[in-house]
Amino acid sequence: MFCVVSFIVLSILSVFSAENRSLAREALDCVLRRVTLRPCNTGFDEKMKAKILGFVITKTETGARILNRFFEPLSWMFILLFLGSAFFAVRGVYLFYVTGSCNGLNQSGFCVFDPTGQSNQISNVGESCPVVLPGEDPVSLKGVNLSGFPVLNGDSQKRIVFIGSYGCEYSRKAYPVVRQLAEKSGASFTFLYYPVKESSDLLAKIGYCAYRQDAQKYWSLVDSFFTAERSQIEDEAFIRQTLTEAGYNPETIAFCANDPQTEWAVKKQLAEVVKTGFFGTPTVFIQNEVLIGPKPPRVYAIALDGLLYWAR
Incomplete structure (x- = not known):
């Protein structure tokens, strides 16, 4: 699941930085192999995990230990959060298009597309x-x-x-x-x-x-x-x-x-x-x-x- 999160993040970053495009391609290959129940042959997930843990351990050893132990569950948590955020973002765009408000017809809550509530x-x-x-x-x-x-x-x-x-x-x-x-x-x-x-x-x-x-x-x-x-x-x-x-x-x-x-x-x-x-x-x-x-x-x-x- 970590390679899925990495692919999404790196795909976005690769739009602004050529340095991340090769990593995004590796992440995509890893995702495709995981979907077909095959292990990543590039070692991408382990490589990225090592980079993240290496950065965290310089800040807090305890944090790095906890992150290493729960790395996969945390990856699932982040992907679920991303999917939830994506759902509500798409829902908000749809409601704004159909009703003029991100929150639904005649709802006056804050809407990023209509911040003044006009x-x-x-x-x-x-x-x-x-x-x-x-x-x-x-x-x-x-x-x-x-x-x-x-x-x-x-x-x-x-x-x-x-x-x-x-x-x-x-x-x-x-x-x-x-x-x-x-x-x-x-x-x-x-x-x-x-x-x-x-x-x-x-x-x-x-x-x-x-x-x-x-x-x-x-x-x-x-x-x-x-x-x-x-x-x-x-x-x-x-x-x-x-x-x-x-x-x-x-x-x-x-x-x-x-x-x-x-x-x-x-x-x-x-x-x-x-x-x-x-x-x-x-x-x-x-x-x-x-x-x-x-x-x-x-x-x-x-x-x-x-x-x-x-x-x-």
Whole structure:
């Protein structure tokens, strides 16, 4: 087993040093012979063992004696540690590719590929942004009535539901990615607006009225709110200008937004959003997956179309 450990270590070292390449070749020959239940004919294992013991004995005679006695078990221990480390390293790379985190979907533990945790940060409901995921709270669409919310491609079998806030930087980062994925794949895209960072539900009322007046123009309006400066989105003059540019009559929309029936309908919609159990934005439901925080584009695509999303 020692020759296996040596081969792995020397193979890595030989990339940076020509001196170790001949030793790596000897180690490989030893490994191949041990696999076929033959002894090493180069004496490689004994040669390397002598070098190691010779170095250790100059530091501590007791340590050298112990090492000599348990050399083979220690070799097994190191190979098992290497295999374990390799397994978790490969697992971490796979999970990062599929979920955006080395620890799994919506897990906020440290990840070497995402040290700042950007893929799992959200604007927490009622608190300032950013906030790291609090844990595995149950979040689902079970029992939620989505019939009154804005939707594109409503007859598609693929489904994407996006909960976002115009004022949350993480929602602003995720929205265009998810929206583009829905357009490219032809998936049903439902938008659930929730004012996490905004001071009131005014934009919810405006969106409610705009969608019912003209569902096609509505999406242009949403795009404008997500791309505008965060300091502008609640400014009355900016809202009127944005409505005009989207093709709406600001006066008509304002009259609708002030209607008590609109206020009742919007409060009912916001209550439906709360039913999902979400604790921050963005929260995205894709097929049977719940993705919390702004994930890399590939993660959304994999959740929708699988690992071979790029081939579809």
